[in-house]
Amino acid sequence: xxxxxxxxxxxxxxxxxxxAGLLATYMxxxxxxxxxxxxxxxxxxxxxxxxxxxxxxxxxxxxGAIVMPMTHWLAGRFGRKTVFxxxxxxxxxxxxxxxxxxxxxxxxxxxxxxxxASGTLAPLSMAILLDELPPLRHGRIGPVWSVTAxxxxxxxxxxGGWLSEYYGWRSLSYISLPIAGAVFLTMAxxxxxxxxxxxxxxxxxxFATFSIGIAGLQMMLDRGERMEWFASTETWVExxxxxxxFYLYAVHVFTRKDHFLNTAVLRDRNFSLSTVMxxxxxxxxxxxxxxxxxxxxxxxxxxxxxxxxxxxxxxAALVALLILTWRVPPRIDNRLFLFGGMALVIYGNWRMLGYxxxxxxxxxxxxxxxxxxxxxxLLPALxxxxxxxxxxKFRSAGTVVFNLSRLYGxxxxxxxxxxxxxxxxxxxxxxxxxxxxxYGAVAHATGHLAGLQLALMNELVTGQxxxxxxxxxxxxxxxxxxxxxxxxxxxRKPRTSH
Numbered sequence: 001x002x003x004x005x006x007x008x009x010x011x012x013x014x015x016x017x018x019x020a021g022l023l024a025t026y027m028x029x030x031x032x033x034x035x036x037x038x039x040x041x042x043x044x045x046x047x048x049x050x051x052x053x054x055x056x057x058x059x060x061x062x063x064g065a066i067v068m069p070m071t072h073w074l075a076g077r078f079g080r081k082t083v084f085x086x087x088x089x090x091x092x093x094x095x096x097x098x099x100x101x102x103x104x105x106x107x108x109x110x111x112x113x114x115x116x117a118s119g120t121l122a123p124l125s126m127a128i129l130l131d132e133l134p135p136l137r138h139g140r141i142g143p144v145w146s147v148t149a150x151x152x153x154x155x156x157x158x159x160g161g162w163l164s165e166y167y168g169w170r171s172l173s174y175i176s177l178p179i180a181g182a183v184f185l186t187m188a189x190x191x192x193x194x195x196x197x198x199x200x201x202x203x204x205x206x207f208a209t210f211s212i213g214i215a216g217l218q219m220m221l222d223r224g225e226r227m228e229w230f231a232s233t234e235t236w237v238e239x240x241x242x243x244x245x246f247y248l249y250a251v252h253v254f255t256r257k258d259h260f261l262n263t264a265v266l267r268d269r270n271f272s273l274s275t276v277m278x279x280x281x282x283x284x285x286x287x288x289x290x291x292x293x294x295x296x297x298x299x300x301x302x303x304x305x306x307x308x309x310x311x312x313x314x315x316a317a318l319v320a321l322l323i324l325t326w327r328v329p330p331r332i333d334n335r336l337f338l339f340g341g342m343a344l345v346i347y348g349n350w351r352m353l354g355y356x357x358x359x360x361x362x363x364x365x366x367x368x369x370x371x372x373x374x375x376x377x378l379l380p381a382l383x384x385x386x387x388x389x390x391x392x393k394f395r396s397a398g399t400v401v402f403n404l405s406r407l408y409g410x411x412x413x414x415x416x417x418x419x420x421x422x423x424x425x426x427x428x429x430x431x432x433x434x435x436x437x438x439y440g441a442v443a444h445a446t447g448h449l450a451g452l453q454l455a456l457m458n459e460l461v462t463g464q465x466x467x468x469x470x471x472x473x474x475x476x477x478x479x480x481x482x483x484x485x486x487x488x489x490x491x492r493k494p495r496t497s498h
Contacts, residue, residue, distance in 0.1 A: 154315025161308020
């Protein structure tokens with residue numbers, strides 16, 4: 001006697017898995033930028049120095065970028081459900097460790113662990129969506145997944161600012177714990193285990209050498225300014241580790257046919273050029289947030305919740321244009337959207353060069369919305385350009401390389417803008433304050449400057465120097481987008497629609 005399956009139960013399971021997969025994608029994405037508007041609260045509570053703030057973002061992204069390439073092998077070796085459950089559990093533990101942190105290193109370690117756990121969540125969620133949706137609807141998965149991920153990144157600052165202002169910065173972790181629990185429970189009840197019959201091969205040597213290179217470079221960029229660069233033994237060790245790792249990986253690529261990042265995808269001109277542009281997309285996406293909220297709070301005096309709210313127009317424009325661009329018919333030349341998106345990003349960053357201590361919130365809203373609209377156009381346009389001419393057999397490997405380029409662009413971009421920000425702040429402070437002395441030129445007009453007056457003037461000069469340095473970093477982001485914009489001219493138009 002055959003057992004009949006209740007159709008309503010199947011539909012409920014199907015919908016629950018789709019919802020849990022999208023919720024996991026959203027959760028791991030908004031945790032990237034969640035501390036953005038709360039960094040001053042975190043900094044004050046943990047006694048972080050200014051040059052350590054960037055670690056809050058780069059540690060999470062770097063952890064995810066290192067683990068993400070292992071997702072396919074882990075799922076095949078241990079089972080998709082097992083890996084997903086373990087990742088959610090580690091993610092929840094890392095959230096708890098972040099709330100208990102009392103030093104900057106403890107908090108950064110929790111963020112690294114959180115990011116490493118999130119590295120498998122996004123690709124596994126995509127795989128679950130592909131399994132649960134019929135083939136006819138697979139074409140919609142990419143846009144829906146991308147919108148969910150971007151919505152998470154752009155909504156994080158507003159959520160984090162509001163939570164930290166009214167409930168304390170430790171509430172940033174509390175909000176994710178119920179979501180992680182709901183996703184864990186749903187997957188435990190509804191997801192069927194899927195495991196490869198034969199354990200897939202994995203290039204551990206290539207993975208290890210590439211990871212050492214990336215980790216060495218990231219640590220050198222993050223800590224170089226604090227350690228006075230190559231005057232420090234630590235910086236030399238990190239730099240040599242980066243060189244050795246990348247050298248061994250390059251030799252490995254040229255002497256072995258198969259490796260964990262399939263460089264065969266780079267032989268496709270459209271894909272390789274789009275990957276470079278996607279790296280710059282990441283270089284602009286998160287470093288802008290890393291600069292804007294601290295500028296609004298520390299230099300312009302906005303509370304954390306208001307600083308978070310001012311990122312909403314940028315996020316809304318990004319998501320709206322992302323959805324609209326995905327719906328554009330394939331017959332329209334995609335290169336037009338690439339040029340248009342880059343022009344909006346460049347113009348938005350050019351507007352940011354006009355920021356000043358006397359401005360209200362309107363310039364921030366306008367410039368952010370313009371940049372967000374451009375980024376929203378670029379994300380689907382670059383995805384189409386990258387995969388429109390790529391051989392279908394390379395699409396899986398291409399997806400890994402393409403997404404990693406954005407992650408590395410963001411984490412390296414945050415480190416670079418932090419380096420130049422603090423270096424330029426010091427330089428501008430020296431230039432502006434060189435005559436600020438008790439009996440200097442200023443004193444001839446105002447009389448003898450007492451200690452308190454001198455300290456107040458020095459504080460004003462420091463604020464002016466920091467504003468100039470921030471504007472310089474927005475200029476750096478604008479130049480990066482300008483430099484890659486000519487690459488659009490070298491893209492081929494696909495012969496057939498995909």
